[in-house]
Amino acid sequence: MKNRLFYGDNLAVLRGRDADGKPLIPDESIDLIYLDPPFNSAATYNVLFRAPDGKMSDSQLEAFEDSWHWGDAAAAAYEDVITQGVYTDASVLLRGIVAALGKNDMTAYLAMMAVRLIELHRVLKPTGSIYLHCDPTASHYLKILLDGIFGVENFVNEIVWKRTSAKADFAQGAKHFPRVHDIIHRYAKSADLMKFQQSFGQYDEKYISQKYPHTDPTGRRYGLWDLTGPGGAAKGNPSYEVLGVVRFWRYSQKKMQELIDAGRVIQPKPGAVPRYKRYLDEMQGVPHGDTWDDIPPINSQAQERLGYPTQKPLTLLERIINASSNPGDVVLDPFCGCGTAVHAAEKLGRRWVGIDVTHLAISLVERRLKDAFPNIAFEVLGTPRDLSAARDLAARDKHQFQWWAVSLLDAVPQGGKKKGADRGIDGIRWVRTGPRDGDLDRVIISVKGGENVSVRDVRDLAGTVQREGALGGVLITLADPTRDMLREAASHGYASTGLGQFRKIMVKTIAELMAGVHDDAERLPPIGRGEGFRAAPRERSSRPSQAGLFE
Numbered sequence: 001m002k003n004r005l006f007y008g009d010n011l012a013v014l015r016g017r018d019a020d021g022k023p024l025i026p027d028e029s030i031d032l033i034y035l036d037p038p039f040n041s042a043a044t045y046n047v048l049f050r051a052p053d054g055k056m057s058d059s060q061l062e063a064f065e066d067s068w069h070w071g072d073a074a075a076a077a078y079e080d081v082i083t084q085g086v087y088t089d090a091s092v093l094l095r096g097i098v099a100a101l102g103k104n105d106m107t108a109y110l111a112m113m114a115v116r117l118i119e120l121h122r123v124l125k126p127t128g129s130i131y132l133h134c135d136p137t138a139s140h141y142l143k144i145l146l147d148g149i150f151g152v153e154n155f156v157n158e159i160v161w162k163r164t165s166a167k168a169d170f171a172q173g174a175k176h177f178p179r180v181h182d183i184i185h186r187y188a189k190s191a192d193l194m195k196f197q198q199s200f201g202q203y204d205e206k207y208i209s210q211k212y213p214h215t216d217p218t219g220r221r222y223g224l225w226d227l228t229g230p231g232g233a234a235k236g237n238p239s240y241e242v243l244g245v246v247r248f249w250r251y252s253q254k255k256m257q258e259l260i261d262a263g264r265v266i267q268p269k270p271g272a273v274p275r276y277k278r279y280l281d282e283m284q285g286v287p288h289g290d291t292w293d294d295i296p297p298i299n300s301q302a303q304e305r306l307g308y309p310t311q312k313p314l315t316l317l318e319r320i321i322n323a324s325s326n327p328g329d330v331v332l333d334p335f336c337g338c339g340t341a342v343h344a345a346e347k348l349g350r351r352w353v354g355i356d357v358t359h360l361a362i363s364l365v366e367r368r369l370k371d372a373f374p375n376i377a378f379e380v381l382g383t384p385r386d387l388s389a390a391r392d393l394a395a396r397d398k399h400q401f402q403w404w405a406v407s408l409l410d411a412v413p414q415g416g417k418k419k420g421a422d423r424g425i426d427g428i429r430w431v432r433t434g435p436r437d438g439d440l441d442r443v444i445i446s447v448k449g450g451e452n453v454s455v456r457d458v459r460d461l462a463g464t465v466q467r468e469g470a471l472g473g474v475l476i477t478l479a480d481p482t483r484d485m486l487r488e489a490a491s492h493g494y495a496s497t498g499l500g501q502f503r504k505i506m507v508k509t510i511a512e513l514m515a516g517v518h519d520d521a522e523r524l525p526p527i528g529r530g531e532g533f534r535a536a537p538r539e540r541s542s543r544p545s546q547a548g549l550f551e
Helices: 010-015 072-083 088-101 105-123 139-150 205-211 253-261 314-324 340-347 359-372 387-396 398-407 455-468 483-490 510-515
Strands: 003-007 030-035 043-049 059-066 124-134 155-162 181-188 221-226 239-242 245-248 275-279 330-333 351-356 378-381 427-432 440-448 472-477 494-497 500-503 505-509
Touching: 003 340, 003 359, 010 105, 010 351, 030 105, 030 314, 072 088, 072 105, 088 105, 088 139, 105 124, 105 139, 124 139, 124 155, 124 314, 139 155, 139 181, 239 253, 314 340, 330 340, 340 351, 340 359, 351 359, 359 378, 359 398, 387 398, 387 510, 398 427, 398 440, 440 455, 455 472, 455 483, 455 505, 472 510, 483 505, 505 510
Parallel strands: 003 351, 003 378, 030 124, 030 330, 330 351, 440 472, 472 505
Antiparallel strands: 043 059, 124 181, 155 181, 221 275, 239 245, 427 440, 494 500
């Protein structure tokens, strides 16, 4: 069983079964869960696609909306939580919150989260932990729900991640301090059984100079530390004489003598209280607490920045995964977005499951993982695998179908859900036109998911290509094109580049693209990777064997 990436609603995936009736994610099969769901901030997040060479202005695509509304889905989630008979504390708490706040955007968000958290508790192993990443808008309500589902006794940490710094140009007249942090709630399935490895940060120079001011003849820095036993006899510390000084000591007389023989007990001057000689290079560093201000956000120049909204730093996920899992464990991210958690899991030798509800995210994660780990193997489930599934997606969600179809040509989607927002452009594939890095041009992608297509669709694409000054265009159709459409496309001739000639206008069907059928006369120029989402830097994976996932 390979690592798996699911397209779909995470609730449906968590409850889903395969063709043989087996659960997609069985009970107590996950070692670590990290989730970074939408925050209920009422914000709309756009993906910014950067044009690599100025031939086209930057464009934006609405990736997701950070807002929730009380409707049929929220009401169904609420009833699910209230009527299930296992997590009674969660039922009582959610009922009380809705009674106090009413049926509104906040309680819709909490109902939708509660029903998912119940499923996440089910799939988590007894030794596992869950990290819920949120902001102060709803963190207090989410903590109440987590108490009800995981148990108050299994609360472990409220981690504060400083995601940005207060800006010098913070608005004058604002009535709040600058909001610069996120909250990460950590709960265990069982606090007595959970896995945990402490991590450490580096000492700063001031701390080193104060605590380790001495240097021995070999050049090793050291400091002198207290050997006396705090609390004296009341804490069970023994009293005896060391180098002429009687005190209550931290160690037994035998252990103290061993330290003296090893040269680790120093008397600064005659009659002074002996002290322990501690070397700086023997220390692991400063233990990380529950306030993380040493992991900066992803800035515009960061090498790992892909251009996806709300992308979290890889270092943040590496700290979480290292702390609460072991190599070979299974990590689940049910809101995987651009895939930082699964990327970190792969890098650290864990197995993983990612779920997201948009094809935009799934195609980005696929691309990111293949860039970072060229030999990686994983399954993608939920995306169309045959023509029937493609037709079903087109009928259910036009925009998801377009995003998926565009990904078949390794292009970046354009436009949004507003009518006319795409200007006739559903995707752009930046292609190479010569041997140099800057030899790039655009191929415009237009997608038609209806059962009826005509020569007018080809002419419209040709007009868009001419208007945009692009190299060429590809019309992707779900239905088979007519003979007139193919003749119209061929009539536009070829575009000449430094890498050869290519048809100016092409028509490709979903069936052809899914089957990998490409006519030599209809081949596209080679892909150029300076566009849209950036390529993820290549990583070295310590990934173990994939056999046995969920078995």
